[in-house]
Each structure stands twice: as C-alpha cells, then as structure tokens.
Amino acid sequence: MNLQSGTYYWPTTFPDAPSYPALEDDLSCDVLIIGGGSSGAQCAYYLADTHLDVAVIEKSTIGSGSTSANTALLQYSGEKMFTDLINTFGADYINRHLQLLKEAIDEIEAASKNATIDCEFNRTDTLYSASCTEDVERLKKEYEFLKRHNCELTFLTKEDIEAKYPFSRDAAIYSYNDAEINPFRFTHALLDYAAGKGIRIYENTEMNGHHYDKEQGKMIVSTKNGLSIKARYLIFAAGYEGMDIRKEKKASFVSTYTVTTNPVEDLSEWYNRTLIWETARPYLYMRTTRDNRIIIGGLDDNTNYPEDRDSKLIHKKNKLIEEFNKMFPAIKVQPEYYLTAFYGGIADGIPIIGQYEEYPNCYFLFAFGDNGTVYSQLLSRIIVKEIVEGNCPDLALYLQERPLLNKG
Numbered sequence: 001m002n003l004q005s006g007t008y009y010w011p012t013t014f015p016d017a018p019s020y021p022a023l024e025d026d027l028s029c030d031v032l033i034i035g036g037g038s039s040g041a042q043c044a045y046y047l048a049d050t051h052l053d054v055a056v057i058e059k060s061t062i063g064s065g066s067t068s069a070n071t072a073l074l075q076y077s078g079e080k081m082f083t084d085l086i087n088t089f090g091a092d093y094i095n096r097h098l099q100l101l102k103e104a105i106d107e108i109e110a111a112s113k114n115a116t117i118d119c120e121f122n123r124t125d126t127l128y129s130a131s132c133t134e135d136v137e138r139l140k141k142e143y144e145f146l147k148r149h150n151c152e153l154t155f156l157t158k159e160d161i162e163a164k165y166p167f168s169r170d171a172a173i174y175s176y177n178d179a180e181i182n183p184f185r186f187t188h189a190l191l192d193y194a195a196g197k198g199i200r201i202y203e204n205t206e207m208n209g210h211h212y213d214k215e216q217g218k219m220i221v222s223t224k225n226g227l228s229i230k231a232r233y234l235i236f237a238a239g240y241e242g243m244d245i246r247k248e249k250k251a252s253f254v255s256t257y258t259v260t261t262n263p264v265e266d267l268s269e270w271y272n273r274t275l276i277w278e279t280a281r282p283y284l285y286m287r288t289t290r291d292n293r294i295i296i297g298g299l300d301d302n303t304n305y306p307e308d309r310d311s312k313l314i315h316k317k318n319k320l321i322e323e324f325n326k327m328f329p330a331i332k333v334q335p336e337y338y339l340t341a342f343y344g345g346i347a348d349g350i351p352i353i354g355q356y357e358e359y360p361n362c363y364f365l366f367a368f369g370d371n372g373t374v375y376s377q378l379l380s381r382i383i384v385k386e387i388v389e390g391n392c393p394d395l396a397l398y399l400q401e402r403p404l405l406n407k408g
Contacts (some may be wrong), residue, residue: 002306006339008068009260010184017188023202029055031232031397035066039237039365039376041190045359047386059206063187066239067339071297073275074179076101078371081142104378115189120182120290121139125272129172131280136171143173152176164271167327233361233387234362255309256343258297258315261333269330296320313340344368353374353398
C-alpha cells in the first residue's frame, strides 16, 4: 500500500535511532508481532514484562511507516462526539470507552517515563472550537457530558477566546491535561525497552505468507527471504497495511495533509501552546513541537488514489499555511517539511480489534481514527491482557462485531 509521500520531520529528531538485524534463521515464539510502528511497539511494551517469548518483525525500519507521518496529538475526544456515540452504543458502553481512553493517555505517560529514550511527552491543554454558530449547541452538550464524567475542562465563550487568542470563535471546549508526544522517538523508546527485556526485534524482515497448522496449534509465517516463524499467537499491528492482509468492512480511507514549519522564536501569542482543533469536517488542527516548530494538519480529501492525493500536496501545503496565518498573523512561519498520507477511519467511530475465523489465535489491531496513538495504547493493553490472562472483558467493546447496547 502506498501510504504517504513528502518530507518527514520526526525522523530528523532522532538520527541515531537504534537499529536491529534482519531475521537470518527460522524462529519459534509464543507471540509474533507483525509491524514495527507505534502499534507494534505498544504491544511489545506490554508483553515485555510477561513470561512470554516474543518477537517483532518489521518489513522496513522501525517507525518508517505511518508513524513518521503521525502528528501525535493525544486526546480522549475524537471526530465523533461522545454524545453522538451514545446514540449508537448506549451510555454504559461509551462511559467505559471514555474511561479507557483517559487511562490510555496515562499509560502513554507512564511508558514514556519507564523508557530510557526521551519521547518528548508533554501534558498540554486543548482548544476545541465551534467552527460555526450552528455547532455551539452541540459543543455545549458535549461539554456537559464530559463534565459529568469528571473530565477537567471549561466552556469558553466568544469573549473568553478573544481574550486568550488572536482569533475569534463563537465557543470552545478548553480541556486540561491532554498531551503531545514525538511518535518516532516513542516507538523507538518502547522497542528499546522491550529489547532490554529480551524481546527479539528484526528489521528488514517482511512477511509474505501465513497459515495455521492445526496439528501444532500454531500460525506459521513465512518471510520474503524464505524463513519460517512459528507462533502460538499473532498480533497484526501493521497499521493501515493490515488491510492488505485482511480487509475490514468498517474501515475506509481519505487523504490528509500536514506541514511542519521552521522553528519559531516567539510563540507568546499562542495561549499555553494548546493543541487546537475544531468541529468542522474536514477540520484543521495545530500543535507545537519541543524545538518550537508548528505542525498544521487537516484539509482532508476524499480521494484514496495515491496519484490524486500526491498531486494536491503543494496546493494543500500552501492552504494550510494560509489558514494558520489567518489565525496567528503575528507568527511568521515557513513550511520546512510537508507530506500527504492516507488516513483511516472506522465508520462507527470506535477502533477495532479484529478476530476472524480464518485467522485462529490472531489479533488485528486497527487503531484507525484521529486518536490513533491513544487507540493503539488502549487496544494493545487489551490484546496483551487477553493473551496473558485468557480473558479481558473490555475486548468485546472493540471486536469488529461489537455489541450495540442501545437496543431500547
């Protein structure tokens, strides 16, 4: 799958990242993780402190896929408001989902502290604004729901926003204690932690076939260089490329665009350097980096053809800078890195752990959506608990045929 193109900022922040050998001999293990991006690293992190024999294979180099294009805003709120999700799934379901999302951000923070490599994790606030007057009432209802569930936030009026920012919006939810991270360093940090605990990691090792051996009760994976890997459990943590292995009908793709600017000397006009996004669809979002760059993303396009996606990159790059200049006219920026990538979503707004009859003892981690890093942490934790303990009650919430609890 042609996932992305352009120039990438995150890998430049870690030029001396650890490297790992290619697999050179047949292998047997308890758990094989396929994919060396953030999802695979998060699974490896949770498996690192278990008694299981674990291996990770990556077809290229660690973090070289969608991880390098990830903007890594860590929030519990997502594209679909919780008040809308309740209409589909019911209150109890979504209350638990919200709790797990908040825990996942805490887990990312804990993991970043456990790792030796600095992940540039930073707690920060979020401004989620109404893009038009018609969205104010919906935003107010979402605020009231989140407030009832002990989320730390404030509802800002137009006057409140204008007092803090150089732009105006009719209303906004101001959330405290969301976070941001460097996804490339985070992925390397978790795998470095896992390697230190004995997990075997192999780069430049691509799967090209797999089947289930009933007699052995194991999945047999073959690699492109003719080797064989036997595993009791497989975790397909290959991100969007997991769809090349097993299509998931609830998933679909659009194209998204991102600009990372030059370092900016003065960001004092940007209140608390908050994460910024909006209710419009497609939406615009922004964040800053440790070295004072600004990441501007969005302007999603409904094409899923790589050639069409790529042909719009320069126009979208210029448009993103233009939109930023409207909001922060005093902050002068130049685009230094810019890219376009496929962006996957799930139709009902909830990420998926795929379990399919034709893939015994396998888990597909489809953490698609705007909160992919948070979703990955949540799903990784559930998958590992299911493997290690034999049962995780929360698994049912994220299976592809999840229950709809709002029957009456």
